[in-house]
Amino acid sequence: MKIDFVLNGRDVSIDTVPLRSLVDVLREDQNLTGVKKGCGEGECGACSVLVNGKLINSCIFPAGAAHGTEIVTIEGFRETNRYRVIEDAFAEAGSVQCGFCTPGMVLAAEALLREEPRPDDAAIREAISGNLCRCTGYNMIVDGIKIAVKKGKGIW
Amino acid sequence: MIKKISEPVNRPDAAAKTGGYACYIDDMYFEGALFAATLRSERPRAVIEDIEMPDLPDGYYIVDKDDVPGMNRVKMLVDDQPFFAEDTVNYIGEPILLVAGPDRAKIETILSMIRVRYADLEPVLSIEETASAGKDPIYSTDNCFAYYEIKKGDIEKAFDNAKEILMYEYRTGLQEQLYLEPQGVVGVYENGQVTVYGSMQCPYYIKAALVQGLGWDEGRIRVVQAATGGAFGGKEEYPSIIAGHAAFAAVKTGKPVRLIFNRREDISSTTKRHPSIIKIRTALDGSNRIIALEADIRLDGGAYAGLSPVVLQRAMFAASGAYSIPNVMVSGRVLATNNVPSGAMRGFGAPQSFFAVEMHMQNIARKLGMDPLDIKMDHILKRGDSTVTGGELRHDVKLPEMISFAEEMSGYRGKQKAFRGNTGDVLRGIGLSVFYHGCAFTGSGEKDKIKANARLKKNEDGKVQILVSNVEMGQGALTTLKKIVSRVLEIPFGDVIYENPDTSKVPDSGPTVASRTVMIVGFLLEKAARDLKDRWDEASELEITRVYEEPEYIKWDPEKFEGDAYPVYSWGVNVIEVEVDPATFVTRVTGIWGVYDIGAAIDEKVIKGQIEGGITQGLGYAALEVMNTEKGKILQGSLTDYIIPNSVEFPEMGIRLVDNPYEYGPFGAKGAGELPFVGAAPAFASAVQNAIGIRVSRLPVTPEYILEISESEN
Numbered sequence: 001m002k003i004d005f006v007l008n009g010r011d012v013s014i015d016t017v018p019l020r021s022l023v024d025v026l027r028e029d030q031n032l033t034g035v036k037k038g039c040g041e042g043e044c045g046a047c048s049v050l051v052n053g054k055l056i057n058s059c060i061f062p063a064g065a066a067h068g069t070e071i072v073t074i075e076g077f078r079e080t081n082r083y084r085v086i087e088d089a090f091a092e093a094g095s096v097q098c099g100f101c102t103p104g105m106v107l108a109a110e111a112l113l114r115e116e117p118r119p120d121d122a123a124i125r126e127a128i129s130g131n132l133c134r135c136t137g138y139n140m141i142v143d144g145i146k147i148a149v150k151k152g153k154g155i156w
Numbered sequence: 157m158i159k160k161i162s163e164p165v166n167r168p169d170a171a172a173k174t175g176g177y178a179c180y181i182d183d184m185y186f187e188g189a190l191f192a193a194t195l196r197s198e199r200p201r202a203v204i205e206d207i208e209m210p211d212l213p214d215g216y217y218i219v220d221k222d223d224v225p226g227m228n229r230v231k232m233l234v235d236d237q238p239f240f241a242e243d244t245v246n247y248i249g250e251p252i253l254l255v256a257g258p259d260r261a262k263i264e265t266i267l268s269m270i271r272v273r274y275a276d277l278e279p280v281l282s283i284e285e286t287a288s289a290g291k292d293p294i295y296s297t298d299n300c301f302a303y304y305e306i307k308k309g310d311i312e313k314a315f316d317n318a319k320e321i322l323m324y325e326y327r328t329g330l331q332e333q334l335y336l337e338p339q340g341v342v343g344v345y346e347n348g349q350v351t352v353y354g355s356m357q358c359p360y361y362i363k364a365a366l367v368q369g370l371g372w373d374e375g376r377i378r379v380v381q382a383a384t385g386g387a388f389g390g391k392e393e394y395p396s397i398i399a400g401h402a403a404f405a406a407v408k409t410g411k412p413v414r415l416i417f418n419r420r421e422d423i424s425s426t427t428k429r430h431p432s433i434i435k436i437r438t439a440l441d442g443s444n445r446i447i448a449l450e451a452d453i454r455l456d457g458g459a460y461a462g463l464s465p466v467v468l469q470r471a472m473f474a475a476s477g478a479y480s481i482p483n484v485m486v487s488g489r490v491l492a493t494n495n496v497p498s499g500a501m502r503g504f505g506a507p508q509s510f511f512a513v514e515m516h517m518q519n520i521a522r523k524l525g526m527d528p529l530d531i532k533m534d535h536i537l538k539r540g541d542s543t544v545t546g547g548e549l550r551h552d553v554k555l556p557e558m559i560s561f562a563e564e565m566s567g568y569r570g571k572q573k574a575f576r577g578n579t580g581d582v583l584r585g586i587g588l589s590v591f592y593h594g595c596a597f598t599g600s601g602e603k604d605k606i607k608a609n610a611r612l613k614k615n616e617d618g619k620v621q622i623l624v625s626n627v628e629m630g631q632g633a634l635t636t637l638k639k640i641v642s643r644v645l646e647i648p649f650g651d652v653i654y655e656n657p658d659t660s661k662v663p664d665s666g667p668t669v670a671s672r673t674v675m676i677v678g679f680l681l682e683k684a685a686r687d688l689k690d691r692w693d694e695a696s697e698l699e700i701t702r703v704y705e706e707p708e709y710i711k712w713d714p715e716k717f718e719g720d721a722y723p724v725y726s727w728g729v730n731v732i733e734v735e736v737d738p739a740t741f742v743t744r745v746t747g748i749w750g751v752y753d754i755g756a757a758i759d760e761k762v763i764k765g766q767i768e769g770g771i772t773q774g775l776g777y778a779a780l781e782v783m784n785t786e787k788g789k790i791l792q793g794s795l796t797d798y799i800i801p802n803s804v805e806f807p808e809m810g811i812r813l814v815d816n817p818y819e820y821g822p823f824g825a826k827g828a829g830e831l832p833f834v835g836a837a838p839a840f841a842s843a844v845q846n847a848i849g850i851r852v853s854r855l856p857v858t859p860e861y862i863l864e865i866s867e868s869e870n
Contacts, residue, residue, distance in 0.1 A: 027182075032176075033176070033179070033183035034175065034176015034177070035176070036176075036180070036336075036337070037182065038337065038338070038419065038795075039419040040418050040419055040420075041419070041794060041795065043794075043795035044336060044419075046336055073176075074175060075176060078175040083175075087170075087171060087175065090170060091166040091167065091171065091174070092166065094164070094764060094765050095170075096167060096169070096170040096174055097386075097630035097631065097765055097769065098173075098336065098337065098387075098629060098630025099170075099172075099173025099178050099385065099630065100180065100335075100337040100385030102173050102174050103174070103175070103176040106174060125803045125804045126803075129802045129803045129804045131803075132336065132795075132802060133336065133803075134334050134336050134386050134388070134769070134773065134800065135336075135386055135630045135765065136765055136769050136772075137768035137769045137770075137771060137773075137801075137806070137809070138772070138801075138802075138803040139768055139808055139809060140765060140768060141803070
């Protein structure tokens with residue numbers, strides 16, 4: 001099946017099995033290895049990407065459903081000012097340890113902040129609750145997002 | 157320039173990881189690589205009578221026991237585990253063969269067409285079953301990978317003189333490390349040399365395993381660590397097996413071979429924390445002093461010995477907890493079962509023992525109608541006391557000060573009393589644990605087994621390279637080791653270079669385990685940096701290597717287990733507050749506090765990350781992470797069934813460090829990685845016990861378990 005979508009701001013047209021998982025398309029065909037594969041069944045969030053601005057687990061998202069959508073992966077998002085704010089905030093707060101969940105966490109933060117630029121603690125925790133981290137215990141990621149909220153005032 | 161060493165810096169690896177630039181093993185490209193997947197045993201114990209293979213399409217390969225050029229045994233403490241099963245299989249998930257080829261879907265099809273004919277043997281499926289008569293032992297004649305005893309004082313006499321004797325049994329379950337990045341390696345064979353790239357903690361363990369499996373000269377074998385997405389012990393010994401697989405496949409096919417696990421495969425076939433059954437019997441005298449403690453520890457080692465004997469040792473050395481008890485007898489065994497082999501995981505045997513002994517202290521207090529903290533304070537270890545192995549605690553033990561900080565932060569005493577016997581819509585409870593972690597290898601391991609070499613190299617441009625085999629796996633080794641070297645040399649942090657270890661470039665400074673990287677290897681680097689500083693102007697390029705020297709005070713008899721089991725100890729006090737719903741028995745953690753003595757922090761932010769992450773993983777072990785087996789099969793074999801904490805599970809934490817510099821650690825630092833894990837489960841279980849007023853003696857403490865003990869109490 002021919003699938004057309006916008007990937008990180010660029011038109012992409014692929015021919016693949018519609019039920020193939022999006023994460024494989026992104027990692028294998030598009031060489032976007034910042035999208036991590038942690039579980040393959042929609043539980044860990046390491047493969048998070050934005051589809052039309054919404055956070056989804058690309059491992060359980062069929063490639064066919066990507067047709068006509070706009071998809072942003074960490075490789076696209078890292079070119080933005082918002083990303084730079086989150087990157088600095090994560091470094092300052094110690095939000096990053098092994099790093100395998102981090103690209104997904106960043107996109108979860110972006111998905112939250114574009115909807116709610118001034119979230120409270122509970123909203124932050126809720127927003128990243130589908131992204132598992134085994135290293136930090138989460139508080140230092142929540143702190144990172146809080147710093148991003150403060151330093152990124154006006155850009156979300 | 158850093159002012160005070162502990163002042164936090166931003167991790168140098170953060171930006172690459174945040175932006176998705178960091179290259180984990182599955183992100184690395186290898187020209188012309190084949191994929192590989194593993195055919196695994198479906199039976200817990202069976203003889204393989206026959207394997208029926210389909211016709212292989214061109215370009216596809218089978219790699220099995222006959223493709224192991226050297227010895228088909230993974231190098232560990234005991235050579236009992238084959239890379240690929242020979243005539244028998246001993247657990248569900250044991251590797252039998254690999255299928256390698258260019259297309260993953262085709263590999264799956266081929267795997268599904270292979271027919272293995274098994275002749276089942278009667279399996280041994282639990283610690284209890286190892287004792288049942290009539291079953292053929294899996295290992296040796298007694299199904300026991302290791303049996304040890306340690307004795308201190310005169311236990312019989314003490315029990316004869318006891319006023320009160322208390323005996324309880326405690327049990328803990330399996331725990332999966334659940335690093336976010338699944339296991340993976342890539343084997344490459346070129347010019348007569350094998351290189352294995354992968355996610356790992358111990359490049360030189362893998363190298364030794366490849367030397368044995370390939371039967372080659374070590375000059376032909378190279379191991380390179382890729383960015384590693386968490387490990388927690390799970391990438392200590394296990395990667396040696398799959399590194400062998402990938403290497404054998406690369407040699408056979410002449411192409412790079414990618415062997416990357418999916419999550420289900422990872423959960424259901426890699427090592428986990430040992431389940432335990434621990435019986436503790438204590439003797440009290442007339443003034444409520446514990447005069448004797450007897451512990452019987454049994455661990456489920458699974459099908460192969462792995463690191464189990466050393467895990468058992470660490471469990472045994474923690475059997476009497478942070479308490480001074482004059483007469484102690486500990487017997488321990490690790491038993492062979494037809495379960496997935498148990499292995500290294502953060503804490504390495506100590507969490508099981510600390511859970512048992514802390515709950516036992518709780519139960520003594522319960523019997524005597526005292527606050528558990530009072531009975532703990534009455535027995536707490538102090539400087540000069542002797543450990544369970546008769547070693548002397550030569551360094552300051554700051555537990556009283558730490559306990560009072562914990563009490564101040566949490567309001568423990570008042571709450572403990574107020575919550576006792578509480579009723580209503582919400583039952584509240586609070587628990588406090590006291591614990592330690594012996595830093596670095598057990599016994600004389602550092603001196604006799606590891607003999608670490610650490611090297612610094614000054615380049616022409618004045619930058620200094622750290623050459624060690626210890627890896628960055630998330631824990632912050634990169635940041636910490638660089639800080640030590642830049643601080644001593646008084647050069648900018650950015651002028652110290654650390655790259656992922658490659659055994660063709662770095663000396664063997666030992667594995668990244670046992671909370672040893674900073675204390676042992678960091679100390680060698682500190683010394684090397686001092687040497688380099690003295691000799692800085694000698695030449696434009698300089699190399700300094702430092703070799704581990706055991707502190708002269710350490711005395712250890714590895715046969716009798718007498719003396720200093722560890723060079724030094726890190727200490728901790730953890731307080732957890734909970735609410736229990738009396739109708740559903742659902743628990744909710746409402747408060748977390750911890751006070752730690754890790755000598756000194758090299759970087760406060762890295763340490764905070766270790767502490768908060770360790771507590772969270774420990775609370776997962778305590779409350780959430782259920783893993784059961786049925787007929788040798790793991791029932792929670794995916795992330796859908798095996799639940800780890802997420803961001804809404806636990807509240808913020810109150811953490812405090814006390815300074816207690818160690819003269820043989822860099823800038824006074826001791827071990828820190830495992831310690832925070834150890835105290836969480838006993839503090840949580842004690843809090844639940846405080847809330848419900850019923851003895852909690854099993855981990856994890858799930859609502860189902862609380863229902864079970866509530867019903868048996870009624």
